[in-house]
Amino acid sequence: xxxxxxxxxxxxxxxxxxYTDDLRLDRAxxxxxxxxxxxxxIEQALRLxxxxxADVITYLTMGPESASxxxxxxxxxxxxxxxxxSDPGLAGxxxxxxxxxxxxxxxxxxxxxxxxxxxSDDARGxxxxxxxxxxxxxxxxxxxxxxxxxxxxxxxxxLSSDGFDWIAAPLPVVASLTDQVGEPRYASLKGxxxxxxxxxxxxxxxxxxxxxxxxxxxxxxxxxGARPPEAKPxxxxxxNVTPTEAAARIADWMAARKLI
Amino acid sequence: xxxxDILFLAEFDAGQATRSALELAAGAAALAAQSGGEAVALAxxxxxxxxxxxxxxxxxxxxxxxxxxxxxxxxxxxxATAVAREGALALxxxxxxNGRDLAAALVGSLGLPAFGPVRxxxxxxxxxxxxxxxxxxxxxxTSRPNEGAPSPSVVLVLANTFTxxxxxxxxxxxxTAPTDDGESGLARATIAESQPAExxxxxxEEATVIVAGGRGVGSQEGFGVLQELADVLGxxxxxxxxxxxxxxxxxxxxxxxxxxVVKPSLYIAVGISGAIQHRVGMQSAEHVIAINRDPDxxxxxxxxxxxxxxxxxxxxxxxxxxxxxxxx
Numbered sequence: 001x002x003x004x005x006x007x008x009x010x011x012x013x014x015x016x017x018x019y020t021d022d023l024r025l026d027r028a029x030x031x032x033x034x035x036x037x038x039x040x041x042i043e044q045a046l047r048l049x050x051x052x053x054a055d056v057i058t059y060l061t062m063g064p065e066s067a068s069x070x071x072x073x074x075x076x077x078x079x080x081x082x083x084x085x086s087d088p089g090l091a092g093x094x095x096x097x098x099x100x101x102x103x104x105x106x107x108x109x110x111x112x113x114x115x116x117x118x119x120s121d122d123a124r125g126x127x128x129x130x131x132x133x134x135x136x137x138x139x140x141x142x143x144x145x146x147x148x149x150x151x152x153x154x155x156x157x158x159l160s161s162d163g164f165d166w167i168a169a170p171l172p173v174v175a176s177l178t179d180q181v182g183e184p185r186y187a188s189l190k191g192x193x194x195x196x197x198x199x200x201x202x203x204x205x206x207x208x209x210x211x212x213x214x215x216x217x218x219x220x221x222x223x224x225g226a227r228p229p230e231a232k233p234x235x236x237x238x239x240n241v242t243p244t245e246a247a248a249r250i251a252d253w254m255a256a257r258k259l260i
Numbered sequence: 261x262x263x264x265d266i267l268f269l270a271e272f273d274a275g276q277a278t279r280s281a282l283e284l285a286a287g288a289a290a291l292a293a294q295s296g297g298e299a300v301a302l303a304x305x306x307x308x309x310x311x312x313x314x315x316x317x318x319x320x321x322x323x324x325x326x327x328x329x330x331x332x333x334x335x336x337x338x339x340a341t342a343v344a345r346e347g348a349l350a351l352x353x354x355x356x357x358n359g360r361d362l363a364a365a366l367v368g369s370l371g372l373p374a375f376g377p378v379r380x381x382x383x384x385x386x387x388x389x390x391x392x393x394x395x396x397x398x399x400x401x402t403s404r405p406n407e408g409a410p411s412p413s414v415v416l417v418l419a420n421t422f423t424x425x426x427x428x429x430x431x432x433x434x435x436t437a438p439t440d441d442g443e444s445g446l447a448r449a450t451i452a453e454s455q456p457a458e459x460x461x462x463x464x465e466e467a468t469v470i471v472a473g474g475r476g477v478g479s480q481e482g483f484g485v486l487q488e489l490a491d492v493l494g495x496x497x498x499x500x501x502x503x504x505x506x507x508x509x510x511x512x513x514x515x516x517x518x519x520x521v522v523k524p525s526l527y528i529a530v531g532i533s534g535a536i537q538h539r540v541g542m543q544s545a546e547h548v549i550a551i552n553r554d555p556d557x558x559x560x561x562x563x564x565x566x567x568x569x570x571x572x573x574x575x576x577x578x579x580x581x582x583x584x585x586x587x588x
Contacts, residue, residue, distance in 0.1 A: 130364025243573030
């Protein structure tokens, strides 16, 4: 059983984030980390290996050369090898191009299960897992709060409108996971040392048989403007008053805004 | 059908159009008025065939019925056929898990530009432009499709971005999507087992008032105090991840990065410190009141009114005060 975990390098949570003058994410300005939700997918893959279900775990990412750091960090948690897809033609890529490139790389890696986090910190469209599944014409098991893989089948527990469903599909599948699956492990010192010797390949678009023209020049969409959010005036504060007084002040505030 | 039309996903449940369908109908109608096209519903889910014409009163000129299934794995095939045939300018999809999965499948199978989740969408000189909060709300960006990109542009829309058109009349022209005989990989995913919750769970994305509790609420019983306030406001109770993880409320009520993304007109955060992961789930709320014991809680940075105090004193007092003002 082969598992590929797709990860993304993102600016650290809480870091100062901005766009460059040419309207791209300024990746140099903030510390880069593995997208936190992807770590939950890594953990699930490693647990499947711990349980003897998975034989090979490969990490896959798309990004600049520096994204190999994210792959090394993942390899320090466990797993076998990693692939970075990096190409000048991918700068400024959007969700469709990301999905197209990951799908092509997955076609080549041919995993039984492709795992992803349910969303990335920096964009949050959550469209890549579903688009990759559609491109590869394989089932999508999305928003899994629990993952089980046995025999020729994978299933996830997914919240429904009033409870949960177990969604099942024959392998191969694409699955996206939530942060309810279980906390990711930390890399051990031994793991960090071992990661340095694990194979890490870099593939270009040509290696995947993709041309820039086929990818519409790297994106179907473009960012046309970036600005800070509207400055919010500081909150009006109510403190050092009795609960009754506080309640009256809140009710007045709500009434002034026609909320009651 | 025209390249100026605006499509929207219209999910039905138990014979009724969902709130998201009505909101997107209003949004599609507004965009279609600018583009010179029609608002066209892609209706699916239980009762879609019977209710489709009724979307005409909410802004839809036409309605294509995709079937009575609502799972994206099944709806995808007829939806893709209909979208390819319509050749519209844009497709609005709700930014819910099902809406995103269906949108993603269309983006993947038809090779379409994707946007969002957006907080505004408009036409500028005939070109679609979206506006969204990115990088966890640190930056507001605007985006457009590139020249020569295929259409329609797929746009994920947050709940409460558009207000449904009420009191309208008229009936949408209904057609049925051709049945798809192809074997789709996505359709191999099936529901193996379903477990309904023990209690009824409200749909937070549709609530216009939300009273949300966090770690400070302390227990399942503590949420009873929040429920009373929500009841008097005609709102719903939500929660932070900490409260859902603790088992005080079902995960359906979790608001934040890995829970629901909500956009109510009033959000009352009770005993919630305000981690960035929570903030991304509620930062589009119109008015935010925070009630917290800690005067330095980060939630104070994005509240409009910050009440420092014990929630078990303030919240019941507020419930009483609101009842009193109503003459109850």
